[in-house]
Amino acid sequence: MISFANAKINLGLLVTEKRQDGYHNIETVFYPVKLYDVIELTPAEKMTFKSDGLSIPGGGTNLCEKAFELLDADYGIAPMTIHLLKNIPIGAGLGGGSSDAAYVLKMLNEANELGLSMEQLKPYAERLGADCAFFLENKPVFASGIGTTFEDVTVDLSPYFIAVIKPDIHISTVEAYQCVMPQTPVLDLKRAIQLPIQEWKYHLVNDFEIGVFERYPKIEKIKHVLYEKGALYAAMSGSGSAVFGIFEEAVDLQELKNLGTVYYPVDL
Ligand SMILES: C[C@](O)(CO)[C@H](O)COP(=O)(O)OP(=O)(O)OC[C@H]1O[C@@H](n2ccc(N)nc2=O)[C@H](O)[C@@H]1O
Ligand SMILES: Nc1ncnc2c1ncn2[C@@H]1O[C@H](COP(=O)(O)OP(=O)(O)OP(=O)(O)O)[C@@H](O)[C@H]1O
Incomplete structure (x- = not known):
């Protein structure tokens, strides 16, 4: 299964408040743009992750793997090789990593026939990153809170x-x-x-x-x-x-x- 995970731009972004939990409340309009990473899932003996294209600095667990781990913990899903072709620039404010994570959630939901709605996937996305939830519905929205409360625009x-x-x-x-x-x-x-x-x-x-x-x-x-x-x-x-x-x-x-x-x- 192959998906194209797109980037976003922010049309206006107000940082309105620092919260007790260290995060900030913001107001922004998220707009999806047609700049893509490619993600391929193939059934495998055990969960493996590999990436090509732009090298991803930081060295920690990739957000794609974290997305797998979150769903696996609750649903015991089939192991997969996740192959990411990284094209969206990193450290750019284009939300590439968040998009990858959201797309892995959506792909695993489909591949494992979990039947979860976008509302049901949202708490998983929120645990992966503030930008991640937007990429589930992936349509222009006005966002508030930490960037995960959406209103149509x-x-x-x-x-x-x-x-x-x-x-x-x-x-x-x-x-x-x-x-x-x-x-x-x-x-x-x-x-x-x-x-x-x-x-x-x-x-x-x-x-x-x-x-x-x-x-x-x-x-x-x-x-x-x-x-x-x-x-x-x-x-x-x-x-x-x-x-x-x-x-x-x-x-x-x-x-x-x-x-x-x-x-x-x-x-x-
Ligand atoms: C700047 C934006 O891209 C605007 O869309 C987002 O607010 C960033 O979202 P993101 O990259 O998904 O952020 P996360 O991975 O959830 O958080 C990274 C770090 O950014 C800070 N962070 C993030 C979102 C937010 N509303 N307030 C914050 O203060 C926190 O220190 C957090 O530890
Ligand atoms: N699939 C991924 N793609 C990109 N970065 C990832 C991925 N998985 C984990 N990361 C980590 O996230 C870091 C980039 O996150 P950061 O929020 O600084 O930049 P960003 O990609 O521009 O995202 P944002 O638009 O949300 O700010 C990378 O340095 C890397 O360590």
Whole structure:
């Protein structure tokens, strides 16, 4: 069984409060983008994990394995080889690891005919990471709480062209949250997202940008260059370091490759 686990971008991101449990309450709009990892599951004698493509720093247990272990603990599922072809850049704020984990949960649910609904899979996803639950339904949503309480939102970027630039900078989510200053929102993101996209640049903010731009001016530069190239809206995704631009029409940004790897998320 093969699945394509996609990335996400955050359209606005407010860090509103530090919680007693160390996590932060946030408000954001998650939007799925067509940039993919590939995951293959094959029946095996015992659970094994292997990955190709981009190398994954950190060395700990991969989120794909953790997803298997969580379901196995409750359902005693059949062993599998999980083969990940890593393509979504890491430490980028694109949620690649969370997406992989969510897709493994969905694939194992199907392969083992567990019959679990997305609501029933959600607690497993939440244990794997705050971003993970979004990838179960994988549709644009307004998210609050630690990023796992969802409300429907109407945003459709399909008529537009999205480009993502990932500089050679790895930002750890933990560190990014340590550097952010939570603040009571001055912005009603749910309303702002309904404005015409041309107005987003005056209303949407990503609270991680201030601290990250201070530390890595190159990331701020990418945002400015995307506007110079005609983006209707450009922002850092999540805790960075990737920056996305939304354009009216297709643009060729290869001349920016000195700033980072350029991706054009598209249908496969
Ligand atoms: C920045 C975002 O990508 C925005 O979508 C997410 O909030 C990050 O979600 P994630 O990478 O799935 O995060 P997790 O793997 O759950 O948590 C990593 C670490 O980030 C911090 N963290 C994460 C989410 C959150 N709402 N508050 C936090 O303070 C915590 O220190 C946590 O230990
Ligand atoms: N399948 C996976 N893909 C990527 N990273 C993984 C995976 N499984 C475990 N990890 C660990 O997660 C770390 C990356 O997480 P981190 O939250 O910093 O970045 P990210 O991929 O940009 O995610 P996010 O968008 O949620 O911030 C890696 O360094 C690695 O140790």
